[in-house]
Amino acid sequence: MPQWLPQKRLWVNRLPHRRTQAWSSPESFLLTRCQPVSETGPTGWPEGVARHILERVDSTNAEAMRLAPHLSGPAWVLAHRQEAGRGRRGRAWTDPPGNFAASLVMRPEGGAGDAARLSFVAALALHQALIRLCGPHLNIALKWPNDVLLNGGKLSGILLESAGAGGQVATLVIGIGVNLSQAPDVGQVEAGATRPVSLKGETGLTITPEEFLDALAIAFDDWHRQMRTYGFAPIRQAWLARAAKLGETITARTGTVETTGVFEGIDETGALILMTPRGKQAIPAADIYFSGG
Incomplete structure (x- = not known):
């Protein structure tokens, strides 16, 4: 079993690692701030995967990282x-x-690199869960590297963080947020970024967080099993079939550097492929902007 190591962040799609302070005293946080509601999954819940529902927490990624040393399997x-x-x-x-x-x-x-590609598994699981709960006519698309769009607006985002050393990942946390009920205040949104939307606002449907978790956990298990069995190729193909703006001109921004070109796909590492006036470019990490926001 790999040794548990101090936390560091793993940015999606090969973004550089950045060291952060390791979390301490997990027991005190669990006892004073979190109130477990349920630790057993419903019928169909993936075997061997724990389910923790808390009333409140600082962030689910931070709580998951604190829980990691005490778990015998995924949760x-x-x-x-x-x-x-x-x-x-x-x-x-x-x-x-x-x-x-x-x-x-x-x-x-x-x-x-293998851990980072799980962001595409998570995106496909989100797509599958939304279709299962809301119906096949939902207008959903996947935006590179880690967003889910509904009717062109941002419905969901994914954040990966890790602990490990020497190029190996001992612990991976996949954080997922979905605007089921309300879209966040537009004041939180960076200028030029995709407008936020909510599932209820766009469709009128009310889905509880617990209902969504149950569908998402099953969908993630399905896609993760495919990746473990067949590798990244079918995941890449399925993601591209659901990709937003494929074949269209988009802009990738990394820091102060902007690259505009035709979105041709993603490579075997998950990097964005743009055809620019200077030729084809692979971009491992960037924020993406569409014409018109």
């Missing part, structure tokens, strides 16, 4: 209230009541 952590949620690149994120905030903690196989 989902769902919080009804997330008080210090965050998005990519450490951006603060507030979850309105009724929205979905959960994290899956696991010991992945392979190195950091």
Whole structure:
């Protein structure tokens, strides 16, 4: 069994690692701030996967990382209230009541690159869960590297964090947020970014976080099994079949550098492939902007 190591962040799609402070005193946090509601899954819940539902927590990713040393296998952590949620690149994120905030903690196989590609598994699982709960006519698309769009607006995001050393990932946490009930305040959204939407606002449907967790856990298990059996190729193919703006001109921004080109796909590592005036470019990490926001 791999040794548990201090936490560091693994950005999706081969973003560089950045060391952060390891969490301490998990017992005190669990006893004073979190109130477990359920630890058993419903019928159809993936075998060997724990299910923790909490009333409130700072962030589900942080709680999942604290729980990791005490777990014998993968576990989902769902919080009804997330008080210090965050998005990519450490951006603060507030979850309105009724929205979905959960994290899956696991010991992945392979190195950091294999772990990062699980963001595509998570995106496909989100797509499958939404279709299962809302019907096949839902207008959903997947935006590279880690967003799910509904009617062109951002419905969901994914954040991966890890603990490990030497290119190996001992612990991986996959954080997922879904605007089930309300879209966040637009003041939280970066200028030019995709507008946020909610499932209820776009469809009128009411899905509880627990209902969504049950569908998502089953869907993730399905897609993860495919990746373990057949590798990344079928995951890549399935993701591209659901990709937003494939074949269209988009802009990738990394820091102050912008690259505009035709979105041709993703490679075997999950990097974005753009055809630019200077030729084909592979972009491992960036924020993506569409024409018109």
